[in-house]
Amino acid sequence: MRKHPCLAESIIALCVAALCVLVAMQTLGYGAIATRIPAAYEGDGLYYGMLIKGVIDSGWYLQNPWLGAPFGLDMGPFPMADDTHFAMIRMLGLVTGEFGATLTLFTLGSYATAAISAYAVMRLLGLGRILAAVGAFLFSLQAYHFWRGGHLFLASYFSVPIFVGVAMALYRQPASGKHRWIWLPGIAALLLLASGTGVYYAFFGCLLIGFAAIAAGIEQKRWRPLVLGAAACIVILLGTFANLAPHLASIHRHFGDEVITDRKPSESEYYGLRFVQMALPSLSHRRVELRERAQLYEKNAPYVNENATAALGLLALSGFILSILTLLMQSGSVPGSQARRFGALNAVAFGYATVGGLGTTFAWLVTAQFRGLNRISIVIAFISLCALLTAVQTLGDRIKSLRLRHALTALLAMALAVFGFWDQVPDWNQFNLARANQVGFEKDEAAGKAIERALPAQARVYQLPHVSFPEAPPVLNEGSHGLARRYLHTRGIAWSYGAMRGRESDQWIQVMETIPLPERIARLAAADFDAVLVERAAYVDGGVAIEQEISALLGAPILICPDRSCALFRIEKNGLPAMSPLVLAVRGSGFLRWSTGLNGGIEAESAGETAARMFLLNPTKHPIKTRLRFTLNPKSDSTFTARSGQEIVLAQDLAAGRDQPFDKTIDLDPGITTLMLSANPTGTQEAGPLSGGYSLGGLVVDAVDTPQQEREMREADRRREGIFSDREIPEGPH
Structure with missing residues (x-):
């Protein structure tokens, strides 16, 4: 093993991961229940089941033709930065072929990935193999992990040790030797991978890395930590934006539609982090008296919600308190103390996420999209476990006898693992979710x-x-x-x-x-x-x-x-009585106003600066002939053009300040057809922006099943409105 240290480290990490998976399987009930039955099968568990089955059925999660009939589910307007998770699901789905087993394997795999990531980072932070293995075990089996099962991607938190590890690497004294630069591409790749595990963990990672870079720059009086910290944050942001790019494009196409993820600043306090919930036992604690204490708080305290999952367990709580006390007691003249750095990171994380803290200020002044501040508790748990185990190792290092030191360390590590298992892992007879x-x-x-x-x-x-x-x-x-x-x-x-x-x-x-x-x-x-x-x-x-x-x-x-x-x-x-299918025109980008008028038609006003999008909806499985009726009133003389792809559906010169009626029949393919509407001042050769824009009124869309029905509809319009005639209706090119 000494000749192959990487092999030894890999074997230990895999053994710890396997042990964590076995514990999770037993706790969740998979000792006797088939893996096709998911541990999360209500509420958000069903939501993630939909996404997983969508990946299996359609190859990815963004579009699913089997939901949202007749036009399918478009996840584009609902931002998610979880491409790493979806790639994992895609690979698992190719093996299992069905959502239940895929969801279960992903859930169990999250215990393995958390353990491997934690072990690797703890070793890099200087912990010995035994203590790092215990730390990985305790981190993977946090009560948070079991209680977050319904929030499938939050329960997959292997990115947390990566972000904390980078922050601590920046916070250390400057490394000697230029060979350290060869690690930067690998670190960048890890950060990109971690940025695809959700915006919350990426955001918390940037928070810690940014603080560590600034603190290290001040301590070392050098620019290098600031430059590296900024580079790390940029990599995370680029990865996050790459994940969000399809969503941002979809939102742009539908500018002005209802906001799907509307968050309010006050929610940052409603979902904020509370120290009491970090300190209380888990709601699923094995000991009845301790479990009842947590349940009593949950029953009587205000605004208890998902923040009830923030329980750290006694070991991580001890590490948290120890790190904060070390930060307060050690002077700034001891910049090399790793325990002090853990305390600083914990102070930043807690100060940001606690009710009424910096996170609430950020929500009111910048954006309220990061409302679930309590989710930083798993970050605090990792930092706190590192702080506790570092203190244990420091005490052990004072024992001069190497053999005695190893023996005591092994015994203490085993005791910590057993106690942590008892304190953190739910009783599988009570928690058998499967x-x-x-x-x-x-x-x-x-x-x-x-x-x-x-x-x-x-x-x-x-x-x-x-x-x-x-x-x-x-x-x-x-x-x-x-x-x-x-x-x-x-x-x-x-x-x-x-x-x-x-x-x-x-x-x-x-x-x-x-x-x-x-x-x-x-x-x-x-x-x-x-x-x-x-x-x-x-x-x-x-x-x-x-x-x-x-x-x-x-x-x-x-x-x-x-x-x-x-x-x-x-x-x-x-x-059934014969009826035409319901054909609609709905709003896309480029409109300032879009509403239904008193006569049932659409009244709209273009933004003027760019071409506007209108979506025509054919709910059938075959092309249908569709009739569009509307009036246009431009604010200046212009040429109006409507395009469907490269095809010009309608082109007409318009006079300013005058309603121009249109009655156009087009063949509409099944699904959603995008019409690009633009207007140019008279005399220009190509469609482009128009400063004044135009008003669109009385827009009505009807399916026309037969020529006879079309003639009857036109005749009814003439009798009712008295404004259309065959000569007055500009058809434009077909």
């Missing part, structure tokens, strides 16, 4: 198979009631994401649930929900929906009233789910 989820999972699985047998391949199902996605209030017994269970247990069926709030599918469904049920069912049939599914648990009366209404239109349900949780009704076009 066993708790088994019955519900298998019921949903049976319902999914029955639905697949009852419907044709590629079927579309409209789910009732409509529930917003992704952040919606709980709906009775279905919770926030309960409707996702149908997608999780079927293949080849498109579900209406999962339409991103404020986007095309959601806007289409919102309009459908305003239509009386008989017409809505007929419109769904015209939009190529095959069935309606009633989720009984989402209704106060168990769905009795809505099922009676649907049965009067479609007959008895073709399927009652085996657990009687849902009713499936088949939509047959022959038994």
Whole structure:
């Protein structure tokens, strides 16, 4: 082993990782339960299940055609910086082929990656192998890890030791020898990898690295730590922005739409970190008396939420207190004390995240997007464990006898590991999450198979009631994401649930929900929906009233789910009145105003500086002829152009201050068609920005099924409005 130190280190790290995985498996219940049953199968667990199955079905998480029917789920407007996690899920999904086992393997793998990362960094910080192994064990098996299982990506925190390690490397005395520079590309690669594990850990990493660089620069009176710290933060920011780039592009295309992740500064205090919650035992502590103390606080204290997961355990808490006391007691003339540096990093982390601290100030003055400040507790836990184990090693180094020192260190390390296991790891007889989820999972699985047998391949199902996605209030017994269970247990069926709030599918469904049920069912049939599914648990009366209404239109349900949780009704076009599919025009970027007028048409005003986007929605599976009617009133003489891709749909010269009516029929492909609307001052050759812009009024979009229907619609317009005639309607090029 002495000849191959890297091999020895790798073996120790892998052994610790394997031990942590075995403990997690036993605690979560996988000693007797199949791995296809996830430990998180409610609330956010269902949300992550959707994302994982989306990666398996579609290759990545951004687009999923099997959710948000008829147009699919677009995750673009919901920013996530977790490409490293999704890449791991992609690889696991190729092996397992289904979401449950993938979710479980990712969960168990997070214990291994946390242990390996912690061991490597603790060794680099100077801890001996035995103490580093114990530290990795204690860090991986933090109570935070078990309680954060529903927040799947927060529970995968292997990036925390990487960020802390870089901060401590900057905070040390300057390294001797130019050969240290060869490590920089590797460190940059690690930081890029870590930046793909979520914005919170990346943000906390920049906070610590930035502080360490400034403190080291002041202590050493050199610019080098500042330069390296700035470079490290830039790498993290570049990695984070690379992760967010698809989301930023999607938000840009839909500028002006509803903000999906609207956070308020006050939430930074609601979700802030509290020392009392760090010090209290875990809510799942093995000892009943200690567990009840934590439960008493949770029951009586105000604003207890996810911050209840911040319990450090007695060992990490001791390290936290020790590091702070060392910081306070040692003078600034002892810059080389590693314990003092741990105290400084802990002070910064706690001072930032505590209720009413710097994080709250940041939320009010800069941005409130980082509201979950309590999540820094796992960062504090790692720093505190490092501080405690460093103090243990320092005491051991005072023993002159090498043999006695090793023996005592081994005994103490074993004692710490056993005590930490007792203090941090939940009792698996109480915390057996997989066993708790088994019955519900298998019921949903049976319902999914029955639905697949009852419907044709590629079927579309409209789910009732409509529930917003992704952040919606709980709906009775279905919770926030309960409707996702149908997608999780079927293949080849498109579900209406999962339409991103404020986007095309959601806007289409919102309009459908305003239509009386008989017409809505007929419109769904015209939009190529095959069935309606009633989720009984989402209704106060168990769905009795809505099922009676649907049965009067479609007959008895073709399927009652085996657990009687849902009713499936088949939509047959022959038994319904003929209706045109609901075709809509919805807002994209470039509009200052977009609203529905008194006559039911869209009233809008362009921003003027750039071309505007309008999205036309065809919910069917085939092209349809669509009629657009609107008026344009430019603020200066201009040429108006509407493009679909490279095709010019409409081009017309317009006079300033005068309403110009348009009535245009176009062939609309299935899905979402983007129209780029632009106006140029008269005389320019190409479309471009127009300072004054234009007003668009009375925009109405209708599906035209037959030429006869088109002629009847035109004639009805002439009689009703008296303003259109064949000569007055500028058609433009087809």
